[in-house]
Amino acid sequence: MTRVVVDVMLKPEILDPQGQAVADALPRLGVSGIESVRVGKRIEIEFSGAPDLDQAREIADRLLANPVIEDYTVRVEEPAA
Amino acid sequence: MKIGVVTFPGSLDDGDARRAVRLAGGTDVALWHADADLHGVDAVVLPGGFSYGDYLRCGAIARFAPVMQSIVLAARAGLPVLGICNGFQILCEAHLLPGALVRNAHLHFRTRDQRLRLLSTKSAWTSEFVEDQELVVPVKNGEGRYVADEQTLDLLEAEGRVVARYLGGNPNGSMRDIAAIRNEAGNVVGMMPHPEHAVEQLTGPSTDGLGFFASVLAGAGVGS
Numbered sequence: 161m162t163r164v165v166v167d168v169m170l171k172p173e174i175l176d177p178q179g180q181a182v183a184d185a186l187p188r189l190g191v192s193g194i195e196s197v198r199v200g201k202r203i204e205i206e207f208s209g210a211p212d213l214d215q216a217r218e219i220a221d222r223l224l225a226n227p228v229i230e231d232y233t234v235r236v237e238e239p240a241a
Numbered sequence: 242m243k244i245g246v247v248t249f250p251g252s253l254d255d256g257d258a259r260r261a262v263r264l265a266g267g268t269d270v271a272l273w274h275a276d277a278d279l280h281g282v283d284a285v286v287l288p289g290g291f292s293y294g295d296y297l298r299c300g301a302i303a304r305f306a307p308v309m310q311s312i313v314l315a316a317r318a319g320l321p322v323l324g325i326c327n328g329f330q331i332l333c334e335a336h337l338l339p340g341a342l343v344r345n346a347h348l349h350f351r352t353r354d355q356r357l358r359l360l361s362t363k364s365a366w367t368s369e370f371v372e373d374q375e376l377v378v379p380v381k382n383g384e385g386r387y388v389a390d391e392q393t394l395d396l397l398e399a400e401g402r403v404v405a406r407y408l409g410g411n412p413n414g415s416m417r418d419i420a421a422i423r424n425e426a427g428n429v430v431g432m433m434p435h436p437e438h439a440v441e442q443l444t445g446p447s448t449d450g451l452g453f454f455a456s457v458l459a460g461a462g463v464g465s
Contacts, residue, residue: 174343174388175346177345223302226334228333
């Protein structure tokens with residue numbers, strides 16, 4: 161079994177009010193010096209055999225991300241040593 | 242004239258939409274997400290709600306429902322399709338309309354009676370209105386902020402495809418106050434406000450919503 165990880169993020173030019181709300185909460189934790197926070201999604205796809213990256217990219221492009229508003233990256237996750 | 246209203250798992254306003262169709266003088270037909278058969282309807286309404294729990298993105302999974310495969314083909318061939326709220330989100334996800342609907346800028350779910358300026362009567366769903374007419378129709382959404390790149394927005398405006406704009410305050414931060422848009426041919430309209438909730442004085446803020454359903458009926462030679 162191999163895991164392919166798809167990270168989906170709103171495009172930089174799309175306002176992310178959720179990220180802003182998180183950033184605004186940070187001073188309450190006593191955290192300072194944070195410029196900005198953006199929230200995205202991580203999706204893990206388990207292939208039964210060898211990972212098919214082309215297929216993973218198609219899944220990402222057609223379903224997991226909406227390329228109108230989001231960017232995505234697809235990578236094979238190396239098993240932990 | 243038969244107007245189909247699709248029910249997805251998580252649809253909320255399918256009942257009201259079917260009732261609005263009847264009040265406008267049409268015959269409502271229940272369509273089911275898993276059934277690709279459109280049962281000979283002359284128009285389709287994609288109602289509001291939270292199809293498939295809004296999982297992943299609003300409308301992202303509904304787009305791949307069997308009924309949507311038929312609707313996309315039929316819409317491209319000219320079938321009138323109205324997407325309301327979640328329906329608008331589905332139309333964007335299905336690429337029948339450009340752009341996308343994202344989280345409200347202020348993060349709040351906003352429910353209120355909303356003033357609108359009706360800008361385009363050149364669609365199957367707005368032909369019975371008067372250009373620049375002011376309407377009052379409820380909005381209720383958490384992810385209703387319309388976004389598209391500047392080029393797309395300019396194109397929509399240049400081609401008169403912005404169907405309605407918010408008046409008296411933008412409820413969600415939608416770009417250029419856009420509340421509704423249409424496709425090039427005018428048979429597909431997507432709108433965040435809910436015309437099916439403004440069809441009776443008893444329960445709605447106005448009866449302005451009837452005009453959308455009356456328009457598509459008039460286009461088929463039914464009613465006024």
